[in-house]
Amino acid sequence: MMNRTDCLNVLKTHITDEIVIAAYSTASEWIEINDRVLNYFSFGAMGLCSSHALGFALGFPNRRVVVLDGDGSLLMNLSTLVTIGAVAPKNLVHIVWHNGSYEANGGHPIPNRDVDFCGVARSSGIRKVHKISDFQTYEHQIGSILKEEGPVFAEMMIEQGPLGPRSYKEMYRPERRKALKDALNP
């Protein structure tokens, strides 16, 4: 099992001009580790971050889009994998942090902690699939995973992080959305 904060600190060193779309607990850690204009947090409903990401990936085919999803979030929109598999954007990397917990909602377990997200992704038509459980492998592979031709799906097995409540007010500010749009459309 890995620690998500450690993983995000490594991820930061590989991120340049990608649009990074992060959900809930991961988002609140990511904004502390790497607050940047090309981050996007505004989903409006749990589970939809990868759907937003698909829209970004289609809208900006020459820019890579990285989704930092949660396992609880993905379960709320599992069909997104089928849609992404069918649309098959080459610039989309979907990372799910699998800790088996609704961390943002009190730490309750997801209905089945052994769910095989990689299996679902693979059978949904996503060919580049990775599952990583140890930090050394993560450090070694994350850079190349981010550069693979998409759609890419990566399941990261992590321990539970700090439980909520967390404030998402800062990351949902409309000024952030406007700054992102301005940066993407100079």
Next chain:
Amino acid sequence: MASVAAAQVPALHGMKVIEAVKSANVEYVVAVPDLHTSKGLLFPIAADKNLKLIRVCKEDETLGISAGLSYANKRALLLFQYTGFLYAVNAIRGVAVEHKHPMCMMIGLLGKEPGVAPQESARYGVRIIEPIIDAMGIERHLVETDADLGKIAPAINKAYETSRPVAILIGGRPS
């Protein structure tokens, strides 16, 4: 009696609806199939080389995809049935209303009686749609016949100009 009433209601031509949508610079259609709009809209849209169709599994996905596209100044039409609208209410609340993303929802009123106002329909699900849309503060337009086609492009343009959602209710079944 129903068939007589239907025969007396002027037609709604699907191709004219599609032309109106395209005239508002819509590039993407994100859709879940709906029997009400299947023949008149979705099949022609799928065959239209000037529209990019994204087939999704459930209606709330459409909100996220359209929001993402809007950052690239790409316009999308969301096409689904009123039952799908009801399913996706939380996403519509969050993505479209509270986060103020432009969102153009074209909603098929399957089972609405021809020429009958939605709120006077015998179908419970159809009857409650307009009050729910009103309660959410979303602008709505009813397209029943070809006479209503002029509502479509301005509604889409306004949604993108003001970054707000709009609901275009398809009352008549497009031919």
